[in-house]
Amino acid sequence: MFKTEIKSQIDEDICILIKVKNHAFNYICECGEAKKLSVKECQDTKAIFISHTHIDHFVNFDTILRHQIGTGRKVIICGPKGLINQVQHRIKSYCWNLIEEGAISYEIREIHENNYIKKVTLNPPLWEQENEENFSSFKIFEQNEFYVEFEILDHKIDSVSYLFRAKDKTKIELDDGFKGGKWVSDLKRSYEMNTPNKIIHIDGIDYLSKNLYHMINIEKGKKVGIIMDHAATKENHQKIKTKFFKCDEVFIECFYKNEDKEFAKKNYHSYASMSGKIVKESKIKNATPVHFSRKYKKDDIEALLKEFETAQKAPN
Numbered sequence: 001m002f003k004t005e006i007k008s009q010i011d012e013d014i015c016i017l018i019k020v021k022n023h024a025f026n027y028i029c030e031c032g033e034a035k036k037l038s039v040k041e042c043q044d045t046k047a048i049f050i051s052h053t054h055i056d057h058f059v060n061f062d063t064i065l066r067h068q069i070g071t072g073r074k075v076i077i078c079g080p081k082g083l084i085n086q087v088q089h090r091i092k093s094y095c096w097n098l099i100e101e102g103a104i105s106y107e108i109r110e111i112h113e114n115n116y117i118k119k120v121t122l123n124p125p126l127w128e129q130e131n132e133e134n135f136s137s138f139k140i141f142e143q144n145e146f147y148v149e150f151e152i153l154d155h156k157i158d159s160v161s162y163l164f165r166a167k168d169k170t171k172i173e174l175d176d177g178f179k180g181g182k183w184v185s186d187l188k189r190s191y192e193m194n195t196p197n198k199i200i201h202i203d204g205i206d207y208l209s210k211n212l213y214h215m216i217n218i219e220k221g222k223k224v225g226i227i228m229d230h231a232a233t234k235e236n237h238q239k240i241k242t243k244f245f246k247c248d249e250v251f252i253e254c255f256y257k258n259e260d261k262e263f264a265k266k267n268y269h270s271y272a273s274m275s276g277k278i279v280k281e282s283k284i285k286n287a288t289p290v291h292f293s294r295k296y297k298k299d300d301i302e303a304l305l306k307e308f309e310t311a312q313k314a315p316n
């Protein structure tokens with residue numbers, strides 16, 4: 001369902017691209033510098049997810065914007081509180097006297113505590129905050145076949161982690177003697193709407209839907225998590241374990257080596273063995289450590305990855 005790709009090289013800031021099967025658009029997570037992110041990928045992006053706006057997560061926003069102008073589409077940008085003003089200020093720092101109306105439109109969705117979301121749109125050439133809406137939701141984004149949940153972590157500021165969830169699919173495995181037909185979608189709907197006493201007509205015979213439920217098979221939707229900068233605290237770890245439990249795939253910050261634990265503490269970051277441990281405790285199937293301090297050389301990063309792996313595979 002989801003195809004993920006790290007677009008930043010190991011010595012660049014972080015940027016991850018998520019593609020969705022049979023779906024024309026891309027989703028960008030974090031706007032760190034990323035030479036591997038193509039013009040076409042930026043143009044085909046429907047939504048951008050930003051954990052926080054430290055420069056290493058936001059610096060490439062202008063380049064993405066540069067490529068998106070002229071697509072005539074609306075692009076959604078999701079992130080922590082304060083993002084609306086920050087995006088607006090970034091855009092307004094350029095001169096826009098020649099831009100055509102409708103060249104691009106941005107909808108910014110700010111995530112606050114208690115699932116409170118504030119939404120505005122910015123349109124050229126004036127880029128004023130328009131159409132403000134406030135609502136409450138545990139989903140920050142939803143598309144036909146998937147949606148995105150979030151959890152705010154503490155990084156001395158809010159750092160939003162995201163969970164992409166494919167919706168569960170209801171499938172029917174026909175018993176012998178049954179043939180497909182309109183009744184299949186009636187049965188699926190009955191199951192999804194929890195109406196077990198609905199009458200289902202099959203070849204002139206009426207059945208109670210609950211008597212056919214044994215033919216239903218639920219295919220669980222895949223889950224992909226993006227866990228960026230966060231302090232290695234009990235509170236953050238509890239939130240990660242709850243939100244990302246048994247995730248299929250996760251990208252998690254691993255900014256420091258174990259020997260630099262003190263820096264991690266000072267800068268509200270995680271470190272190799274702690275990220276590995278939390279991934280293990282969350283029973284995540286496939287975890288990729290990302291986002292390393294720029295002070296590290298190739299050898300340091302290799303050592304850091306080893307520390308992560310050791311903690312992830314440690315016996316209980």
Ligand SMILES: [Zn+2]
Nearest residue numbers: 052054155229
């Ligand atoms: Zn940060």
Ligand SMILES: [Zn+2]
Nearest residue numbers: 054056057229
């Ligand atoms: Zn960072």
